[in-house]
Amino acid sequence: MEKTLNKNNFDSFITGLKKQGYKTIAPKKDNKLVTLDEIQDANEISLDHVITNNSIKEYFLPKTEKILSYTIEKNKVEMKEPEGFAVKSVIFGSRPCDAFSLPVMDKVFNWDCVDKFWVERREAVTIVTISCDKFDSYCFCTSVGLAPDAKQGSDVLLTKISNDEYLVETVTEKGENLVKELESVFSDPPSGTPDRQVATVEKKFDIGKIKPWLDDNFEHDVWDEFSHKCIGCGACTFVCPTCHCFDIVDECSMTKGDRVKNWDGCQFKMFTMHTSGHNPRNTQGMRWRQRIMHKFKYYVEKFDSTLCVGCGRCSRVCPADMNISEMLEIIETEAGK
Amino acid sequence: MSKAEAKPENQFEPKIIAFLCNWCTYAGADLAGTGRKEYQANVRIIKLPCTGGIDPLFLIKAFERGADGILVSGCHPGDCHYNSGNYHARRRWNVFRPLLEFCGINPDRIQFSWISAAEGGKWVETINGIVDAVRELGPFESYQKLNTIGPETSGGAADASSETG
């Protein structure tokens, strides 16, 4: 289904969502950052950014979440399932790269056994994406097979067609239902071919050359050389929309507690360390290799999908300016040798 | 004590955690006890070898677990059983206290004192003082609110206020 949405109607769109019982999450300016955050009012929405600082991931895999609660009394333990974590919401104004990260991660959370915390949230949330009309030098979606107006993962895709008008394309049934629910705020589709204002993101490398090289170069000097500047923090993995590694810890008092799932990252020294002190990934080079391998080889082999959507967030936040697309360009060059 | 008798109904009873050095203040508190001196029963004592061994994290942990107020007390300067433990402690609190204040924690919730083994009376006074002060401030709800994880509001992990006693 195609429609148009005028910027002036954002207000009634957001009010409409509220009336229908949706929690609305949208890009919001907060000092230096633009973050996907809960909004109450359409005028909180920020639209002039390239990409939000946080990824869409945290609405499906929160930085910390309860997976079990329990009470302990003498030697009797009672368990309680967490409730209310999946809230009917709309994420409005996320980017196509972010939206695409969801079907990519569906694969691991549905693999073999189903992680209900992910799946139930996925069901509860409708994604209304806005195509990118600008980009920066860190963006490389086109290099990993995406596009600034890619539809995968979105339920509805909005694309700017004039200064204050967006083309509305429904992608899924869920999206179609949402548009129908709020029909009055949308206008008829444009007559003729609309002028889609979509950024032109240049390709930085040929993804086809990456995996074959990785297959043969588990041992290579580039891993150490490139990662000398890495400080071993988790910023890259935490802002990444597709990094999904987590830790499970218990937090409790004497009589009750929670089992909690927290973001964890492969760049931390402690990530793989055994209790004995032995660490299979003992150097930052090995950990950096794991990050690249996981994204561009292991995940591809296992789930037939690259675990990177080219959003460039990791490169933007890296304290030491480790640039992932630069790494991939180096690999491409090496592969051509 | 007359105060305890005149206790109005539903009066808020703050939980005070006292970190005491073994050699002076703990002995002082003991003296107050053997001297049958009464003081408000809101204090839970944690005895440590020396104030010099009290990590600021102890204080944070106490607040996490439901304390409304904290007392840190040890030997008077010059009287430390380990010579200089209390001097080091004093340096620590000199910077840590303003840090907490800077973060919006009322400094009256964390009090410091020197009470010797002979000062049973000062112990009674100090405890009554901090209990009254913290009662005035009310429960440390803003900190205890931090204990809720996720959307479920009932029963967060360290919703421990019911069990510090």
Add this chain to the structure above:
Amino acid sequence: MDNIYRPYLMTISDMIDEAPGVRTFRLNFSDEEEGNKFQYQTGQFGLYSVFGAGESTFCIASSPTREGYIECTFREAGRVTKALRELNIGDTLGFRGPYGNVFPIEKWEGKNLVFIAGGIALPPLRSVIWNCLDLRDKYKDVTIIYGAKTIDDLVYKNELKEWDARDDVNLVTTVDPGGETPEWTGKVGFVPTVVEEAAPDCKDTIAIVCGPPIMIKFTLPVLEKLGFKHDKVYTTLENRMKCGLGKCGRCNIGCTYVCKEGPVFTAEEISKMPDEF
């Protein structure tokens, strides 16, 4: 939808101290119905949790032929194992599992078996040893070579006696040089050396090796020298895990998720993995 992170509640019905810091728990399902439905095969592992301390991964040390309970053996090392040691008979703990693949014992029928273990790595082999011994007539010769640092550190001392007394089991125990006492009648020497001395015949034989990385590293070449083919040598790997379900992303060696595709691997499979143990 089921919560895949929800553990079974288990009650400790028995415990035995095996060696300094090493303890075995026998666990029964608190909910009998759950226990009746529960099934596992030898080689699999689980996540044991102490409520309030967290989860820890180790194998199921009992044999599926012994029904109604599972057993686990652990050494006190980290936060969770320390909390486990503080539990007593009658206490409750959590168990998620069974996870991972299994020892293909049916494929081994009619063959000789050589089990080689070092230190605290006997528990995963104990499961498969008892499983095979309980189906004794399906296998030919059974040899167990087990070593530890000192006599004290040998685990399952009662069962070692039992195996030693059996005619149909050839048990070789060894302790590292310096770990023996004058009364010690077993061997003295490191496991790889003892394996070389014992020289099990490779013909029609399966070798199952489990131990610390350094022991495995030196034992595999010995087996190769004795003529064991890579696909006739099995081992079980241990890596740090948090979910056991192929999601948390830390146990992988190259493309292989130890929690899903392991923990049981043949030496052949291992030789194909990148060197990241």
Add this chain to the structure above:
Amino acid sequence: MIEELRKKAEELLKNGTVKVVFGYGEGSVPERTRPVFITKPEDVNKLTWNKYCVYNLTTYLKRQETRKLGKPALILKGCDARTIIVLLKECQIKREDVYIIGVTCDGVGDPLAEKCKACDVHTPLIYDDLVGEKRENKEVPFEERYAELDEYEKLEEKDKWEFWQKQFEKCIKCYACSNICPLCFCDRCIVEKNQPQWIDPSAHPRGNLSWNVTRAYHLAGRCINCEECQRVCPVDIPLNLLNKKLAKEAEKSFDYRPGYNIDDELAMSTYKEDDDEDFFK
């Protein structure tokens, strides 16, 4: 100045004084530089110097991977060089194990970094070689140095709490702040220790408060105000305000500023009998 730096680096590598030079190279975008580790004299052209050289390269002295490269020469601004003095005082490095190429500096960042506004170390206080024209290190008055704190100190208690809760709430526990910090050199951070678990590793309000307060406190009387923690924070928490507050208190109470004088006792491992104790009962 770039040429001078390159020449110096080349000379040190060629004559074997050092095995590696920690310096600044061109970054992903013109507004960024990145740490580079030059091990071959022919690579010195990768070194650069401009107003975007904000990093404090001394942080790589604590990392196993860069330590393995051998004796380093570090290109250090005045502020960064103060770290060396603290590290020496805390016995983390030996003077003979590092070679310091000091650079005089008029401030970095665009807009000018906060730390540069009250700079009194335009010329490093410790170096083996100095590149750039020597500047006078004029003392900046106490009030001016901590002026940034004023508006926060003035807040009401409730507003302070709300302000910081809003900031800490954002924390994702990526530990970039502590990993970038040249003075957070513990092999195993307190947050990585779980027996007992002093600080909840979860990124919830409780864990975030205890982490951020503890991180700051562990730098009391040590932080040299390089502002790296704040710069790298992916969620933009003004961490340096906490550090600065502690620095202010340490200076006020103990008349001590870290990284200025190698002969000064470390503030938190010494004491004076007449230290302030007005707040004691």
